[in-house]
Amino acid sequence: MMEEKGVLYAKLLGETAVISWQELQPFFARGALLHVADGVDLVEVALAFAEDDQARVSHWLGSAGVARVEPGKAQDWLSRDPELWAVVVAPWVLVQERG
Template identity: 65%
Template sequence: MTDTTNPLYVKLLGETARIGWAELQPFFARGALLWVAAEVDLVAVALAVAEDDRASVAAWLGGGQLAKLEESRAEDLLEREPPLWAVVVAPWVLVQERGEEPEARH
């Protein structure tokens, strides 16, 4: 369970925003986009990346819930233009497809 009172979690939550694929394409071109599965808390993943929580990140990577965004998914996003949410944890931009507000995902 993520500690949603963690100051960094709160900061990342405040920096999470809805974004279109067009704005993310330059980050994809640089290989800086990480895809977060819809069933995972985007901000919790961002927190783990920011805090270098290797065990959590490895578990998500191993479970396919976190991955570098692949070309086939990028083409799909370009074609469909779904609602996306993103948060920056330099050098990465973590992105997730979903239509609801991130605050509703606790």
């Protein structure tokens, strides 16, 4: 089981990439974009979503470790164009600012 988790983690890590806010805007418009807070491992969150680990996902959602991207955050990213990292765990796109 632990080995399978490691394989999935590595797969998700390999699918994580730098992306521009411009490319993410359609996902934001559909409500499918989730922001992962600083200090939270983007790939660990993706892993929990992929494994449907409801306890961990609920914890992050409840503690604002993961949240829908709010319009104010979207406007901030549009104006600053920071380096964003994203990974897809359908139907969600998880995004985190790096820098």
